[in-house]
Amino acid sequence: MKKLWLISEKEIIETISKRVFYLFLIFFIIYAGYLNFLSLEIYTNISNNTVTSPQLIMSADPNQGIIAPLFSNFFLFFLLIFPIIFSTAISSEKENKTFDILKLNFNENYLVIGKFIAYLLLSFIFFIITFMILFPYIFGKGFVDINYFFNLFYGFFSISLLWVSLILFISAISPYYLSFYIVLSFNILILGLDFISDIIKLPFLDYLRVIFPYNYYDNILKGIFNLKMILLYIISGIMFLYLTSIILKNKKYKKIIFVILIYIISIIFISKINYKKDFTFNKINSLSETSIKLLKKVKQKKIIINLYIKRYGAKYQTALDLIKLYELSFNNIKFNFINPETTNKEYGIVEFIYKNRKKDTLSIDESIFTENIYYVASGKHIKVHIVKKNVGKPFFFRKKLKILL
Amino acid sequence: MNKYILKLKNITKLYGNQEILKNISLTIEKNSTTALIGPNGAGKSTLIKIMLGLIPYDEGKIFREKDITVAYAPEECKLYPDLSVSYFLKWIKKVKNISLKKLLMYINLFELEKYLNKKIKFLSKGYLRRLILIQALIGNENLIVLDEPSDGLDIEFKFKLQEILRNIGKEKTLFICSHESIILNKVAKKIIILNKGEKIFDGVSAKLKNSEGKLYIEDIYMRFKNEKTMAN
Numbered sequence: 001m002k003k004l005w006l007i008s009e010k011e012i013i014e015t016i017s018k019r020v021f022y023l024f025l026i027f028f029i030i031y032a033g034y035l036n037f038l039s040l041e042i043y044t045n046i047s048n049n050t051v052t053s054p055q056l057i058m059s060a061d062p063n064q065g066i067i068a069p070l071f072s073n074f075f076l077f078f079l080l081i082f083p084i085i086f087s088t089a090i091s092s093e094k095e096n097k098t099f100d101i102l103k104l105n106f107n108e109n110y111l112v113i114g115k116f117i118a119y120l121l122l123s124f125i126f127f128i129i130t131f132m133i134l135f136p137y138i139f140g141k142g143f144v145d146i147n148y149f150f151n152l153f154y155g156f157f158s159i160s161l162l163w164v165s166l167i168l169f170i171s172a173i174s175p176y177y178l179s180f181y182i183v184l185s186f187n188i189l190i191l192g193l194d195f196i197s198d199i200i201k202l203p204f205l206d207y208l209r210v211i212f213p214y215n216y217y218d219n220i221l222k223g224i225f226n227l228k229m230i231l232l233y234i235i236s237g238i239m240f241l242y243l244t245s246i247i248l249k250n251k252k253y254k255k256i257i258f259v260i261l262i263y264i265i266s267i268i269f270i271s272k273i274n275y276k277k278d279f280t281f282n283k284i285n286s287l288s289e290t291s292i293k294l295l296k297k298v299k300q301k302k303i304i305i306n307l308y309i310k311r312y313g314a315k316y317q318t319a320l321d322l323i324k325l326y327e328l329s330f331n332n333i334k335f336n337f338i339n340p341e342t343t344n345k346e347y348g349i350v351e352f353i354y355k356n357r358k359k360d361t362l363s364i365d366e367s368i369f370t371e372n373i374y375y376v377a378s379g380k381h382i383k384v385h386i387v388k389k390n391v392g393k394p395f396f397f398r399k400k401l402k403i404l405l
Numbered sequence: 406m407n408k409y410i411l412k413l414k415n416i417t418k419l420y421g422n423q424e425i426l427k428n429i430s431l432t433i434e435k436n437s438t439t440a441l442i443g444p445n446g447a448g449k450s451t452l453i454k455i456m457l458g459l460i461p462y463d464e465g466k467i468f469r470e471k472d473i474t475v476a477y478a479p480e481e482c483k484l485y486p487d488l489s490v491s492y493f494l495k496w497i498k499k500v501k502n503i504s505l506k507k508l509l510m511y512i513n514l515f516e517l518e519k520y521l522n523k524k525i526k527f528l529s530k531g532y533l534r535r536l537i538l539i540q541a542l543i544g545n546e547n548l549i550v551l552d553e554p555s556d557g558l559d560i561e562f563k564f565k566l567q568e569i570l571r572n573i574g575k576e577k578t579l580f581i582c583s584h585e586s587i588i589l590n591k592v593a594k595k596i597i598i599l600n601k602g603e604k605i606f607d608g609v610s611a612k613l614k615n616s617e618g619k620l621y622i623e624d625i626y627m628r629f630k631n632e633k634t635m636a637n
Contacts (some may be wrong), residue, residue, distance in 0.1 A: 010485070010496055017487040017524070096483035100459050101540065104475050105500055250461050 003106055007114025007120070011292070015122055017087060024081050028126055029133070030072060036133050039069040068221040070130055071152060079190065081126070083183035086119050086167045087177060090244070095176035108248040112168065112241055119164045120157075127156055129302060148223045155220030158233040165240035172244045195319045198373040223280035224328060235270065239263040276328050287325045288386040291370040295330060298377035303333045305373075306351040308340040319364045333373065352376045407433055410435050410548055410578050411456060412474055416465035418602075425451050426466070432549070435470075438574040441450045441582040442592035442625065450480065456580070471570055473548055478541035480552040480582075483533075486526035490517060490536060493525060499563040501544035511543050514569065516562075525540070529602045531556035554624050555585040563587045597623070 015021055033278045093099035102111055170186070216229040239259060246255050278285040286292075305323075309316050316337070323335050340347045350369075351360045354376040361368050367384040374382055411433040418426040426448045433439055433456075438584045443449050454460045456467070457475055462509055485493060495515075517536040520528060528536065541549055553569070555563045562579045563585065570579060570592045583589060589596075598606035 006500055007494070010488075013492060013496075014485050014487055017489070096485070097479040098482060098484060100457070100479050101477060101482070103459060104457060104477055250605070 002116045004117065005112050008107060008118040011089070011115050012122060014118045014120070018085075021085060024085065025125075025129075028081065031284065032130050033150040035072075036070050037217075054396035067148065069154075069390075070134060071151055072221055079187040080124070080184075082163055082167060083180060084189055085122070086164065087171055087180040089115050089119065089168055089182040090171040090248070091174060091179040100346060107280070108167060108245050111248065112245045115213045116164055116168060116241060117233065120160055123160045123164065124156075127153075127213055145281045147279045147281055151223050151225055152220060155216070158230050158237075159216070159220075161237035162233045165237040165244070169240040172247050188310075218324075219276070222285050222324075223278065224285050224324075225277040227275040231270045231273065235263065235266050248250070268366060274331050278328060282363070283330060286364060287329050287370075289385055290384055291366060292329055294370055294374050294382070294384065296376060298340065299330060299336060300333050301332060301354055301377045303377055304336065304353040305369075306336045306338055306353070308338050308343060308345040308347065308349045308351070310339050310341065310347070311337060315364060319350070321358065321368060322364055325366070339376075383395050408434055409468070410470045410573045412468040413456065414466045414468070416452075416455060416467070417463050418448070418455060418460075419463045423509075426455070426462070429602075429604050430465075430609060431597055431604065433578060434578070434595075435547075436574075437595060438570070438579040438593050439595045439597060440579070440589050441580065441597045441599060442548055442584065442589070444597035446601075448602040449599055450552060452465075452599065453550055453582060457550060472633050474544075474546040475543050475550060476541040476546040477549075478554060480538045481558060482523050484536060486515075486623045487524060489522060490528070491521040492505055493536065494521075494539070496545065497540045501512050501540075502565055503543055503545070507543065511625075515539055517560050531559055531562065534558055535562070538566070542573060546577075549573065550580045550582065552581075552582045553585075554581060554583060555588050560587075567592055596625075 088095075090099070093102060103308075106114070110187040167183050170183050174182050180247060216226060216233070219226045221228065223329075242259055243256060246259065285359075287295075307319050307323075309319055319337075327332050327335075340349070346362075348362050349360050350362070350364070350372075351358060352369075352372040352375070357379065359372045359376055361372060367386050372382045374380070409432045413429055413431050416426055416429045417424060429452060439447055441452065451460070455462045457477055458467075490589075492510065494508060498505065512521070515538065517532065517535060517539070521530055525533065525536065534554070538551070538554055541551060551570075555566060558566060564587060567587055567590070570581070570588065573579065574592060574594075579592075581588065581593065595609055596606060597604060
């Protein structure tokens with residue numbers, strides 16, 4: 001342990017001795033502060049007006065309306081600041097010949113894990129800064145959803161784990177002068193993946209979209225616990241760390257292939273897990289009790305919902321938010337977004353299909369969706385009235401933390 | 406009990422189809438001081454890295470003493486440019502598990518007192534070399550490998566280093582790769598000469614000394630060049 005910490009300590013001191021680190025720290029604080037100011041302004045406007053739309057109800061929740069937008073800047077942090085600070089973690093040691101000195105004093109596993117711990121701790125400095133920006137607000141207003149914070153914490157931990165280990169891996173295999181550019185290009189690719197996969201339909205792009213932060217990030221910010229993604233991120237992180245260690249030991253390709261095979265097998269098992277929980281105190285990501293009770297009766301039937309909505313419009317976002325509520329509670333409902341321009345369907349039509357039974361609507365509304373799903377699955381018409389939004393008890397911590405100044 | 410600390414037997418290293426090292430066999434005896442010399446591109450640094458286990462080799466075998474611990478001062482090492490000299494030395498103290506007294510003694514010996522608060526990147530080439538040497542010489546390792554230890558040092562300190570290495574060589578095994586006669590003279594007991602990946606000489610340094618009893622690298626090169634011309 002002492003040797004491990006010696007590596008981490010040196011790495012932390014070396015990073016914080018660089019001017020570029022402080023430059024990004026200042027940039028990050030200004031950016032996060034500005035975002036906090038904007039979110040507070042929007043939140044105040046929403047809170048002062050009558051809230052009607054479900055999306056606005058979500059924004060009116062302080063955790064979703066203020067904390068989530070502030071932490072959303074972490075995406076920029078992972079994709080841009082990480083590579084600038086960490087991308088030469090191993091390649092610079094090779095370039096400066098210090099790697100040879102280190103290898104004689106430390107085992108390769110210690111080197112990799114020591115560096116990994118250092119960068120994980122450094123990445124949490126940014127997390128703590130974000131939390132500190134929120135501090136006056138949270139304690140001034142008097143409450144914080146601990147469940148939501150807990151979700152944010154392990155969410156960022158798992159993303160950092162994957163990202164740091166991936167960057168260490170790239171740094172170990174690439175030359176010094178290229179490692180920064182490789183990491184940055186890779187991150188820009190991830191950033192643009194959502195748009196690229198819309199234009200070019202390739203299966204591997206869809207796979208990358210699942211693996212990399214988009215979906216998971218959204219879950220974290222909304223306060224949804226996603227077991228599959230956490231395991232996937234942890235396993236992927238461990239695999240990259242192990243591969244880095246193998247490469248540093250100059251081991252043959254056979255072992256690398258073996259590790260990748262084990263990784264693929266684990267991924268296959270993990271992909272079968274579908275456990276998501278709404279971690280928020282008010283259960284803002286859950287369907288209403290009425291919908292859950294009704295749809296439980298037809299949960300064995302595979303229902304297809306085709307949404308003829310072009311991506312990135314306002315209606316698309318509303319539909320996506322509603323779909324996520326269904327996805328959290330039911331596995332038997334499959335959603336497809338179809339560009340209406342490619343079909344002869346009317347723009348905004350939502351089609352519900354089960355075997356030969358079909359129904360369509362133009363409304364993006366939970367009660368209409370539940371009515372139609374129930375109809376196509378059972379053949380019976382019912383009228384759904386949603387009177388209470390929140391269901392069940394909080395999943396983890398059962399009390400709100402109440403601190404008054 | 407083995408007399409050697411490290412033994413290489415028929416080591417061959419290839420880069421593609423090119424043989425960088427051809428069937429190199431050598432023995433490093435305990436508490437001996439060996440110098441490795443040879444022209445540029447002879448394969449000296451590759452041989453050192455293979456000896457230290459830093460890079461793989463294609464053929465041959467390496468025998469190491471059971472309790473071998475190695476310290477290494479590489480050539481052209483930049484260390485950690487953003488760290489301060491004092492932090493780096495304190496870190497080395499913890500890594501090598503040595504006393505503060507010993508560290509202070511080495512700081513004094515290598516005349517680094519004035520530079521403790523400086524960042525490593527602002528050190529001159531000579532002082533950077535001193536720092537690289539300290540990290541290799543200060544520990545409790547039983548084999549110390551130095552690649553071009555006098556590179557960048559001023560003439561005065563080269564003589565001082567000669568003395569330091571002589572004293573360390575009395576207790577530890579030293580393996581020095583150098584072109585510098587000052588460093589080799591009075592320090593190296595055994596010389597290994599490498600040329601184009603082949604070992605062309607391996608013996609006691611006395612055999613290579615000139616009529617004045619001194620070891621000049623220029624004389625040695627000329628001698629082997631002439632012998633090779635005659636053989637051709």
